[in-house]
Amino acid sequence: MKVDLLIYNATQLVTCTSPGEPKRGQAMVDVGLILDGAIAIADGQIVAVGPSSEVRADFTARETVDATGKIVCPGFVDPHTHVVYAGDRVNEFELRIRGASYMEIMQAGGGIVSTMRATRAATVEQLVAETRPRLETMLALGTTSVEIKTGYGLDTKTEIKMLQAIALLASSPHYDLVPTFIGAHAVPPEYKGRTDEYVDLVIEDMLPTVAEWQHATRNTQHTSPFLASSPLFCDVFCEANVFDREQSWRVLEAGLKFGLPAKIHADEFANLGGVSLAIELGAVSADHLDVTPPAEVEKLAQSNTVGVVLPAVNFNLGSAHFADARAMIDAGVALALATDINPGSAPCPSMPLVMAIACRYQKLLPAEALNASTINAAHAVGLGHKLGSLEAGKQADLLLINAPDYRHLAYQFGGNLVERVVKRGQFVT
Ligand code: NIG
Numbered sequence: 001m002k003v004d005l006l007i008y009n010a011t012q013l014v015t016c017t018s019p020g021e022p023k024r025g026q027a028m029v030d031v032g033l034i035l036d037g038a039i040a041i042a043d044g045q046i047v048a049v050g051p052s053s054e055v056r057a058d059f060t061a062r063e064t065v066d067a068t069g070k071i072v073c074p075g076f077v078d079p080h081t082h083v084v085y086a087g088d089r090v091n092e093f094e095l096r097i098r099g100a101s102y103m104e105i106m107q108a109g110g111g112i113v114s115t116m117r118a119t120r121a122a123t124v125e126q127l128v129a130e131t132r133p134r135l136e137t138m139l140a141l142g143t144t145s146v147e148i149k150t151g152y153g154l155d156t157k158t159e160i161k162m163l164q165a166i167a168l169l170a171s172s173p174h175y176d177l178v179p180t181f182i183g184a185h186a187v188p189p190e191y192k193g194r195t196d197e198y199v200d201l202v203i204e205d206m207l208p209t210v211a212e213w214q215h216a217t218r219n220t221q222h223t224s225p226f227l228a229s230s231p232l233f234c235d236v237f238c239e240a241n242v243f244d245r246e247q248s249w250r251v252l253e254a255g256l257k258f259g260l261p262a263k264i265h266a267d268e269f270a271n272l273g274g275v276s277l278a279i280e281l282g283a284v285s286a287d288h289l290d291v292t293p294p295a296e297v298e299k300l301a302q303s304n305t306v307g308v309v310l311p312a313v314n315f316n317l318g319s320a321h322f323a324d325a326r327a328m329i330d331a332g333v334a335l336a337l338a339t340d341i342n343p344g345s346a347p348c349p350s351m352p353l354v355m356a357i358a359c360r361y362q363k364l365l366p367a368e369a370l371n372a373s374t375i376n377a378a379h380a381v382g383l384g385h386k387l388g389s390l391e392a393g394k395q396a397d398l399l400l401i402n403a404p405d406y407r408h409l410a411y412q413f414g415g416n417l418v419e420r421v422v423k424r425g426q427f428v429t
């Protein structure tokens with residue numbers, strides 16, 4: 001059979017396959033290694049994966065690539081980002097170096113609200129123009145699919161503007177984008193001291209408008225087919241002095257009624273029971289988990305909710321405390337990694353850097369970090385059936401890595417080992 005692209009002689013071909021569900025426990029150390037591997041691709045899909053001798057006997061191709069000395073692995077899925085925003089917060093970086101904490105800056109009217117002001121003032125075209133280079137940087141670092149949250153609008157009009165920016169960016173053939181609505185990301189200044197009323201606004205005005213936007217966008221021919229069939233999630237920042245457990249429950253429950261599956265920012269600084277809330281609501285993921293107590297880790301392990309940890313945040317905030325991802329894997333949590341790229345807590349586009357931090361400070365093995373950044377990350381955005389592993393029938397999103405052993409991805413840091421990126425069967429870098 002003739003295919004479009006055949007990559008062969010990969011010193012290691014790393015599949016990260018896990019039939020039908022995310023990896024847990026011992027399976028996390030298995031990256032599905034094929035030595036001297038090959039992959040055949042047609043119409044943007046993977047047709048076959050196996051030893052070079054077998055795949056080359058079965059297929060000829062319009063384009064062939066000799067990957068001797070390199071590894072081939074799935075494109076990274078970044079399942080938690082705030083990459084659409086205007087401006088920056090480099091001043092807060094200095095404030096933190098001088099001793100202010102992230103939450104102190106937020107409570108003093110900076111933080112998320114400062115990015116809200118810049119984002120409200122930007123046009124949708126400006127948001128797209130500021131975000132596109134960040135997505136291209138992420139692509140060059142190996143990220144082929146990105147979840148993107150709203151949450152810098154904090155009014156209905158700007159939340160929709162952020163979704164429009166995501167839809168415009170999604171027309172690129174370079175990456176797939178998965179949108180998440182997080183109107184309950186912070187309380188905007190005009191609702192200061194009236195959090196419950198702001199939650200009412202999120203539920204009664206924003207959510208119906210967002211659901212309507214989703215319906216209209218899906219039925220427009222300009223919408224990328226991936227975005228048109230992708231889920232739209234609803235998220236909330238469940239945190240002391242932001243949204244409490246009850247308010248978070250109201251937002252996510254209302255989101256579910258509008259057909260938006262739940263995600264949650266839980267236990268970043270204070271434990272408010274966000275993980276058990278996520279599990280009760282069947283959330284696809286619970287993210288941060290820096291101070292989640294062992295009993296809730298245990299519950300998470302028994303659930304289908306993916307735990308997403310974001311160690312670039314701890315690193316960026318200069319904290320020596322990290323989510324206990326080691327204990328989570330050992331307990332059986334389906335664990336994923338993400339950058340959380342945003343202008344405040346993590347101005348970091350790099351999944352390989354996140355893996356490098358996770359290995360050093362959270363004691364993940366490189367194999368665990370890689371599975372957490374591919375197949376489990378795909379499940380954290382509800383797309384494990386389509387993305388995140390190299391197996392026949394999946395979308396052909398993969399990387400050629402300039403190293404002979406996958407462990408180099410986390411062992412080396414600060415550079416870029418990604419040599420080429422294939423998105424839906426096409427070389428895009
Ligand atoms: O995931 N913690 C809340 N939200 C983001 C930070 C966003 C920001 O600081 O702009 C996070 O860390």
Ligand code: FE
Pocket residue numbers: 080081082265340
């Ligand atoms: Fe976040």
